Amino acid sequence: MGLNMAIHLDAHELIVLGDSDLLIRQAQGEWETRDIKLILYKQCLEDLSKRFKSIEFRYIPRFHNELADALATLALMLPYLGNAYIDPLEIQIRNQHGHCSTIEVEPDGEPWYHDIKRFLKTKEYPIHADGDQKRTIRRPSNDFFLSGEILYKRTSDLNLLRCVNTQEAKMIMNEVHSEVCGPHMNGYVLAKKILRAVHY
Structure with missing residues (x-):
């Protein structure tokens, strides 16, 4: 082609x-x-x-082929409708990659999965939890698995994903973007690689 x-x-x-x-x-x-x-x-x-x-x-080598990866990502994002005209692209190469990762910290300082983990360990709810909040904790807890102090989420194919706190998430994101885990790639593959970093 x-x-x-x-x-x-x-x-x-x-x-x-x-x-x-x-x-x-x-x-x-x-x-x-x-x-x-x-x-x-x-x-x-x-x-x-x-x-x-x-x-x-x-x-x-694939890790030197970042432009092709970027164009592949762009192609996935833009639908092509048959004979539609596509304007030429002007591409500028930057000296370094730009990225932004926003990881919100819980107001109480506990990780996002704290209530689920506590429920699995002790069958206890937060003190001020109402009926809806208890149900919100109880229902997803069936999809989680506690091994010692480490919480895992079961996937549909019965694999386990390790739940990470804010500090661990930042470390994983920094490693991925600094290419410790390999070269940059399109968004879908990059997300799968991040999942694989916490996949057991």
Whole structure:
């Protein structure tokens, strides 16, 4: 699809960047394409490549491919309606990433899950809780699991997610945004990675 777009834009010289070492080496002809399902794609690639004055395939590691990740995120956010015209994008590269993480602190200084944890441990409600508030604590408590002092939430596929307090949440967010957990990626994958950081 990318090569067809370049042809329609009347490009004559092209550099193709890909984050799959296998596919780039196959496109370069360094490695053989053996999968029967891919042979037709390889032939199509060779036919399209002949329409350029020069074409070069380069491997780029995924963690160096932040622009592609950003464009993929943008593509997921914007619906494309068939033949609708899309204005060209002007992209400016910043020296550092911008991010904002807002984590609210509970007024009483306790973590958000404090009442659920206490209910699981002692079957007690907060002193001034009315009927609705007690029900609000009791109902979700069925989805939580207490192991020692650590509270986990059960997911629909029966995995456990560790509940974290404000300080732990800030530490996780800082690690993710400083790329300790790997490179930046689109929003959905980044959220899954944060969940995996507290997933047991």
